[in-house]
Amino acid sequence: MGDAETLFRLSGLNAAYAATIDADRLEDWPGFFLERCIYKVTTAENFARGYAAGIIFADNRAMLADRVVALRGANIYERQRYRHVVGMPVLGPTEDGVIVAETSFVIVRTMRDGQMELFAAGVYRDRVREDADGVLRFAERIVVCDSQRFDTLVAIPL
Amino acid sequence: MDQSTRDLSVGSWPAGLTRVPYWVYRDPEVARDEQSRVFEGPVWNYLCLEADIPETGDFRASFIGTMPVVVARTEDGSIAAFENRCVHRGAMICLEDGGRVKDFHCVYHAWRYDLSGNLKSIAFRHGVNGQGGMPADFRMEDHRPRKVRITTLHGLVFGTLADDAPDIETYIGPEITARVRRVLHKKVEVIGRFTQALPNNWKLYMENVRDTYHASLLHLFFTTFRITRLSQGGGVLVSENGVAHASATRGAPPQHDTSYAGIRSDDQGFQLSDPTFMNGRNEFGDDIQLQILTVFPGFVLQQINNCLAIRQTLPRGVDRMDLHWTYIGFADDPPDLRAMRLKQANLVGPAGYVSMEDGCVGGFVQRGIASADEELSVVEMGGGAADSQDTRATEASVRGFWKAYRSVMGF
Numbered sequence: 001m002g003d004a005e006t007l008f009r010l011s012g013l014n015a016a017y018a019a020t021i022d023a024d025r026l027e028d029w030p031g032f033f034l035e036r037c038i039y040k041v042t043t044a045e046n047f048a049r050g051y052a053a054g055i056i057f058a059d060n061r062a063m064l065a066d067r068v069v070a071l072r073g074a075n076i077y078e079r080q081r082y083r084h085v086v087g088m089p090v091l092g093p094t095e096d097g098v099i100v101a102e103t104s105f106v107i108v109r110t111m112r113d114g115q116m117e118l119f120a121a122g123v124y125r126d127r128v129r130e131d132a133d134g135v136l137r138f139a140e141r142i143v144v145c146d147s148q149r150f151d152t153l154v155a156i157p158l
Numbered sequence: 159m160d161q162s163t164r165d166l167s168v169g170s171w172p173a174g175l176t177r178v179p180y181w182v183y184r185d186p187e188v189a190r191d192e193q194s195r196v197f198e199g200p201v202w203n204y205l206c207l208e209a210d211i212p213e214t215g216d217f218r219a220s221f222i223g224t225m226p227v228v229v230a231r232t233e234d235g236s237i238a239a240f241e242n243r244c245v246h247r248g249a250m251i252c253l254e255d256g257g258r259v260k261d262f263h264c265v266y267h268a269w270r271y272d273l274s275g276n277l278k279s280i281a282f283r284h285g286v287n288g289q290g291g292m293p294a295d296f297r298m299e300d301h302r303p304r305k306v307r308i309t310t311l312h313g314l315v316f317g318t319l320a321d322d323a324p325d326i327e328t329y330i331g332p333e334i335t336a337r338v339r340r341v342l343h344k345k346v347e348v349i350g351r352f353t354q355a356l357p358n359n360w361k362l363y364m365e366n367v368r369d370t371y372h373a374s375l376l377h378l379f380f381t382t383f384r385i386t387r388l389s390q391g392g393g394v395l396v397s398e399n400g401v402a403h404a405s406a407t408r409g410a411p412p413q414h415d416t417s418y419a420g421i422r423s424d425d426q427g428f429q430l431s432d433p434t435f436m437n438g439r440n441e442f443g444d445d446i447q448l449q450i451l452t453v454f455p456g457f458v459l460q461q462i463n464n465c466l467a468i469r470q471t472l473p474r475g476v477d478r479m480d481l482h483w484t485y486i487g488f489a490d491d492p493p494d495l496r497a498m499r500l501k502q503a504n505l506v507g508p509a510g511y512v513s514m515e516d517g518c519v520g521g522f523v524q525r526g527i528a529s530a531d532e533e534l535s536v537v538e539m540g541g542g543a544a545d546s547q548d549t550r551a552t553e554a555s556v557r558g559f560w561k562a563y564r565s566v567m568g569f
Contacts, residue, residue, distance in 0.1 A: 041509065045255075046350050046351060051348065051349050053350025053485040053499070054500070055503075055508050055510070056504060063432045069430075074379050075379070075515060076378075076518065148353050149355055150353065150354055152356060152521065153354075153514040154508045155514055
């Protein structure tokens with residue numbers, strides 16, 4: 001893959017990922033990841049200090065599916081939706097077929113009563129590779145939020 | 159206390175501990191009084207961990223209620239804390255959350271303080287070319303930010319502004335002290351920090367944390383996966399003065415438990431496809447699976463299986479608060495146990511399967527009571543006392559909170 005093609009495919013992956021969450025197709029969200037994967041939501045400060053804990057942490061796709069089941073069937077929170085705006089990926093070196101990339105994001109959250117706010121901004125630090133069928137999936141997506149402060153709750157994944 | 163001992167502009171408060179008037183969560187005058195009577199009163203406020211400031215010059219910015227404070231490790235190895243406010247014009251002396259310094263400089267006019275908060279030098283004190291400068295009789299030692307008295311307890315750093323605060327172990331009582339030691343029995347290590355902004359008065363959160371009755375009802379995750387059910391063993395300890403509490407869930411839930419039949423949170427159809435993250439390790443050598451411990455006014459120590467955290471509750475106006483989460487492990491954690499802590503952290507914090515609901519529910523109350531200043535909430539499960547009980551189907555420790563609160567507020 002040349003850089004141009006990589007950029008094109010990654011941008012498509014990011015766009016599809018964002019659209020899936022924003023359209024509330026959360027059941028499809030784990031499918032963007034490889035079966036063995038890391039998904040973590042943390043902050044720039046924790047990331048810089050090397051603190052390992054996240055507010056969401058999964059080391060396999062089943063844990064992501066569990067989160068969706070919990071959100072649908074267990075957890076109590078007010079209806080809300082996200083709108084992601086995702087930037088152009090910045091490519092790092094490709095290692096053994098693993099694409100390393102960083103992509104800025106902004107998420108606006110709209111609550112049930114219409115209240116809108118800038119909910120999160122940060123960078124996706126990704127490791128992406130093709131699965132057996134040649135489809136790009138996340139081996140790792142670390143969601144590094146610029147702020148250490150989260151409003152009330154982070155229910156829907158970022 | 160039998161009667162209200164203060165004249166309340168907003169309403170009165172019936173005797174006993176089983177009723178709480180809703181104005182106490184809404185009145186700006188009450189919130190102002192809380193800063194002086196509660197947070198700056200004869201209480202111990204959690205400030206940071208000793209592990210945050212191991213070496214000379216290490217500091218951490220924290221808060222006593224709304225008062226910003228700096229906590230620092232001084233040259234002689236002791237811990238000092240002082241109000242984060244320059245004695246000159248009131249600017250914050252320290253602008254970072256933590257780090258290591260030789261001394262502190264106010265950025266506004268470069269007044270300099272040592273690690274204990276003593277004013278050490280004033281820029282252009284003698285003026286320039288013989289002109290200007292401070293008067294000759296200005297004494298730096300007469301000016302210093304308010305000092306905070308410090309105590310430590312098993313690696314926790316607490317501070318008070320009151321000379322008459324009892325020692326910390328007297329303050330929280332021997333039983334709760336033992337429960338702090340039970341968790342913090344060796345050197346801790348910070349593994350993450352997050353702030354959760356909650357849309358409610360700080361007291362609603364502290365009641366929620368002390369409320370052993372709600373946990374398995376509001377949180378389906380707990381109940382369904384049998385992490386905690388009221389029909390399991392356990393109970394709640396409340397210190398004599400109401401200041402501290404520790405609730406515990408013990409042992410395994412009964413095999414065929416029907417006590418939750420028909421209650422929303424008992425959804426037996428709900429299953430995890432990766433249940434391994436609940437396969438915690440027994441690391442404390444007893445049968446307590448879950449322990450929640452508080453110290454008035456705003457400290458929480460949490461052990462949910464292997465997920466350990468400290469929470470600091472800080473008011474941010476009458477209907478806002480910040481909850482500062484510090485996730486911890488032990489310095490000698492083996493890799494598999496550390497990995498388990500990271501996985502179980504999914505239960506807590508702003509995205510926690512459990513804690514996200516505690517984040518919401520305070521806001522539901524705050525909005526629900528918008529015009530209920532004349533009304534009272536009912537806190538009567540388990541009787542009317544703030545006593546230790548062998549059940550969690552009680553609100554005894556919530557009553558303990560109000561016992562401590564009314565005592566310092568004079569209500």
